[in-house]
């Protein structure tokens with residue numbers, strides 16, 4: 480017997496898992512990018528949907 484078990488489709492995570500805490504969408508407009516100490520990059524983002532602004536900290540490679 481050849482029984483095939485179909486796995487439930489796994490959801491692919493968003494690239495960074497960054498979603499707006501206000502509306503849950505993932506579309507942001509970058510207001511400005513700024514380098515910080517320790518090789519970090521600060522990005523100020525604004526949600527395109529509800530206009531909520533969030534700040535993200537990223538590590539630059541290298």
Ligand SMILES: [Zn+2]
Nearest residue numbers: 499502526529
């Ligand atoms: Zn939003």
